[in-house]
Amino acid sequence: MKLIPIYRINTYVVPESLDRVIEGVLSVDGLIYGNYKNVAWHSNDGIEQFVPSENSVPTEGSIGERKQVTSFKIEFSIPRDKNLLSKVIEEGIYPNHPWDEPVVQVTEEYETRKHG
Template structure:
């Protein structure tokens, strides 16, 4: 067994855009975990809440009014490589995400690998 340094990435996306965002990420990186590729997780039917400010360009909701939408949490990991991280966010998530300002959270972590 070994420990591998990774970035753990979470983003929240409406159900109808989940596949598009995931495919955008997979276009940048294969999301390899051990002997598997395209490894990602998502939860179903959470509620995302926000109030668009006057400087926003909301896809949903009106400026100054609270909006709640059904949202999925998409999460995956990549090797701890800052260049790859920026590419995944800027080329994989941002252009495929419907929100003006997608929530993207990144943590540094370790994953185990049983083999290799």
């Protein structure tokens, strides 16, 4: 067994943009986990809420009014490399995500590898 340092990345997206965001990430990194590639997880039917401020450019909702939308959580990991992390977020998530300010959460963790 090996412990591998990784970044765990979470983001939330409306269902109709799920595949676009995942494909955007995959265009930057193959999301390899051991002997597997394209390894990602997503939930179904969560509720995201927000209130757009005066400086926002909302895709959904109106400035100053609370909006709730169905969203999915996407979760995946990449090797702990800051340049790769920036590229995944700036080239994989941001241009493929419909929101003006996507929620992207990054934590430093370890994953196990049984083989290799």
